[in-house]
Structures are given as C-alpha cells and as structure tokens.
Amino acid sequence: MAASGISQGGKDYHLPWVEKYRPSKIADIVGNQDAVTRLQVIARDGNMPNLIFSGPPGTGKTTSIxxxxxxxxxxxxxxxxxxxxxxxxxxxxxxxxxxxxxxxxKVTLPPGRHKIILLDEADSMTSGAQQALRRTMEIYSNSTRFALACNISSKIIEPIQSRCAIVRFGRLSEQDILNRLLDVVEAEKVAYIPEGLEAVVFTADGDMRQALNNLQATFSGFQFVNQENVFKVCDQPHPLLISSMIRHTLEGNIDEAYRGMKHLFDMGYSASDIITTLFRLVKNYDMAEYLKLEFIREVGFAHMRIADGVGSLLQLAGLLAKLCKARTRAKAP
Known part of the structure; x- marks a missing residue:
C-alpha cells in the first residue's frame, strides 16, 4: 500500500498508521509513476475501463482503486x-x-460514470467463480466497471484479462519509502535516528504497508526508532551479521563465516529467514559483477532446496563452502 494523506494525521488517533495515512487522491500515491499517470488520465476523462491491478503486496494497488x-x-x-x-x-x-x-x-450517477466493483486478491478466486464473473462483466458492461487487484495477473483467466486494461505495479524504491516515513515521523512526533529509518526501509523490501507497520510497531514498543529496536520488532537477521558473513566468504575464511551462520541459526532464525536476507544483501554488496552473479546463483539454488524443505544448518554451511569455492574459482586464471 502506498501511503500519503499526511494532512489527515493527528485526527484518528486510534487508527493504524497504514490506514491513517492512506492516500485519498491519486496524486498523493507514492511510486509507480507510470501507473499513477494512467489513473490520473482516467480520473480526468471519466471513462474508466475494466481494470486489473497487478503487483507485489504493499505497492498501492487497492489504494489506487x-x-x-x-x-x-x-x-x-x-x-x-x-x-x-x-x-x-x-x-x-x-x-x-x-x-x-x-x-x-439502480444508482443515479453523473453522465459517463459507472458503478465500480472492487475485487481484492482476485487471483485467489476459483476458476468457476472467474467464469461466472466474466459473464457478469459482459451482461452489465453498460452500468458497471470492475477493478481486480491481484499479485499475479496470469492467475486471472484469459477471457477476463482480455476485457481489462492491466495496470502493473512494482516494488517501491527505498527513497520513496524513506520520504513517506519522514513525513509520518514528523506528523506523529516519532523519536528516531536516520539509521533506524534505514532499518525500517530495509525490512520493508519495497512494501509501504510493511514499512508503516514496522515503524509503528517499533515506536509503540520502544518509543525510539533505531536499528536495534527495529530488528527486535521485525525479528529479522541483522544485516550487519549477514554482511560480515559475506565478507568472510569473500576472504575465503570459511570458519568465521560458519561461526556467524551458526550464531544466527542458534538464535532461532529459520533457514528461510537467513537465506532471504542473504540474497538481498548479496544483490547490493560491493563486489565484482562476475563474482556477484556466481554468489546469486549459489544462493538461488540453496533457496530452492530450502523451499523444498531441506532447511538444516548443514544446508547453510554447504552454501558458505560453495561461496568460498566460487570466489576461488573466479580468481583462477
């Protein structure tokens, strides 16, 4: 969900921030500028087609509709x-x-306006329900428009897709999320340090809803937003520990890398938690491009095996060994 509407802040004290700062105007929606521009044209001209809003969670689909x-x-x-x-x-x-x-x-509306049916998470509808929906879209096309929000548009049957304009949303940039968080902490008088907001942005991974929820949870729990408090609330492996592990593999120091991995595993983090954070950090780590691609490949294979249920410490240790080996292989003439 993209959040804005800062002018609403201070009125609804008991609302979650994710609802309190939900934009009520298309122009206030954060990120996905191409999609927002298309919707502004529709709002201005008034001729709304059937729409499918597709993209990851927390990027502004429902809010836009x-x-x-x-x-x-x-x-x-x-x-x-x-x-x-x-x-x-x-x-x-x-x-x-x-x-x-x-x-x-029957609803009396201005000329050129239609009733709107919003179906959130439409990709979870059964095939039979989607077929029935398609027929309804055909029969009542003169008076009603449909807006379907989904994570994966390919799960919507093709007869519905062909009757809709697809608006695609991508994950929000870190800068977009940070700018909105700065507005919210000012409106809510949140005590923070810049590193704390950076940690919130990291945990959100392009999801504005997650960012606002994590910010509010951290402030409610500790009254102060810093790195340590954010990662306590969000219960994710600390990026500094993962970064240290990556550095050790780049140095070929398998013992230290394993020690860091075992420490995270003993803290109770699942293999899935660790591998997800590791992948995100490898993507942005300062290393040679060819080596980064090797690391991403090995992390991807390990992630696939963990998703299949093989989430042991041995699996993670094997990954570290393969990363060290990839570094050595990359250095070979």
Missing amino acids: LALAHELLGPNYKEAVLELNASDDRGIDVVRNKIKMFAQK
Whole structure:
C-alpha cells in the first residue's frame, strides 16, 4: 500500500498508521509513476475501463482503486462502490449473489460514470467463480466497471484479462519509502535516528504497508526508532551479521563465516529467514559483477532446496563452502 494523506494525521488517533495515512487522491500515491499517470488520465476523462491491478503486496494497488473511485464518483461513492476481498468471498455463489445483485442495482450517477466493483486478491478466486464473473462483466458492461487487484495477473483467466486494461505495479524504491516515513515521523512526533529509518526501509523490501507497520510497531514498543529496536520488532537477521558473513566468504575464511551462520541459526532464525536476507544483501554488496552473479546463483539454488524443505544448518554451511569455492574459482586464471 502506498501511503500519503499526511494532512489527515493527528485526527484518528486510534487508527493504524497504514490506514491513517492512506492516500485519498491519486496524486498523493507514492511510486509507480507510470501507473499513477494512467489513473490520473482516467480520473480526468471519466471513462474508466475494466481494470486489473497487478503487483507485489504493499505497492498501492487497492489504494489506487479506492482513490480512483473517490475521484470518479465523489459523493456517490458509498452507494456506487462494492468492495469484496476475493480470498474470503471467492466462490461462485458470491458472484451470482452479491456481485450480480449490486450490478443490477439502480444508482443515479453523473453522465459517463459507472458503478465500480472492487475485487481484492482476485487471483485467489476459483476458476468457476472467474467464469461466472466474466459473464457478469459482459451482461452489465453498460452500468458497471470492475477493478481486480491481484499479485499475479496470469492467475486471472484469459477471457477476463482480455476485457481489462492491466495496470502493473512494482516494488517501491527505498527513497520513496524513506520520504513517506519522514513525513509520518514528523506528523506523529516519532523519536528516531536516520539509521533506524534505514532499518525500517530495509525490512520493508519495497512494501509501504510493511514499512508503516514496522515503524509503528517499533515506536509503540520502544518509543525510539533505531536499528536495534527495529530488528527486535521485525525479528529479522541483522544485516550487519549477514554482511560480515559475506565478507568472510569473500576472504575465503570459511570458519568465521560458519561461526556467524551458526550464531544466527542458534538464535532461532529459520533457514528461510537467513537465506532471504542473504540474497538481498548479496544483490547490493560491493563486489565484482562476475563474482556477484556466481554468489546469486549459489544462493538461488540453496533457496530452492530450502523451499523444498531441506532447511538444516548443514544446508547453510554447504552454501558458505560453495561461496568460498566460487570466489576461488573466479580468481583462477
């Protein structure tokens, strides 16, 4: 979710920050400028097609749909918009009852405006429900528009895809998230140090919703946002420990690298937690490009084996040995 609406801050004291600072205007949405520009054109012209919003969690899909609906419908928003979470209401009966009944409902709207049905997590709908939805889209196309939010657009059946314009969202940049966090900490008078906000940005991994939740959780728990507190709340392996491990493998020091890995494993972090953080740090680590590609390849293979259920310390130790070996192989003439 992209967050903005800082002017709302200070009113709804008991709302989670992720809702308190949700943008109500398309122009306030952070990141994904191409997608935002397309939606601004739709809001200005008023001719909304059926839409599929596709992309990772926390990048602004649902927020964009809601903001677009508000700008198109204004005071008619409440009676002319139906919001459903398809992961809860994903059966064919929901399409035949709730969605069809709403599509049939008569609502007086300005010329060129349509009722809007928002289906969040639409890629979790059953195949039968999607087929029923396709028929409903055909029958009520004169009065109703559909906006489907999903993580993977390919899970939406092709007959629906062909009836929709697809708007793709990518993960937000670190700078976009940091700028929004700075606005929020100022509005909420959060005590922090810059390294603390950097840690929040790191844990979010391009997800604005995660960033705001982690910021609020850290402030609620400790009243101060620094690196140590953020990683305690988020319960992720500390990047400095992982970076130290990478440095030891680059130096060919397998014993020290293993000692660091065992320390993380003994702290209770799962192999999946460790390998995910390791991959993110390897991607951005300052090393020769050819060596980075070798490291990414080995980490990727290890990640695949861990995802298959082989998440032992031995698996992780084997990865460290392969990284050291890749470094040696890369140095060979």
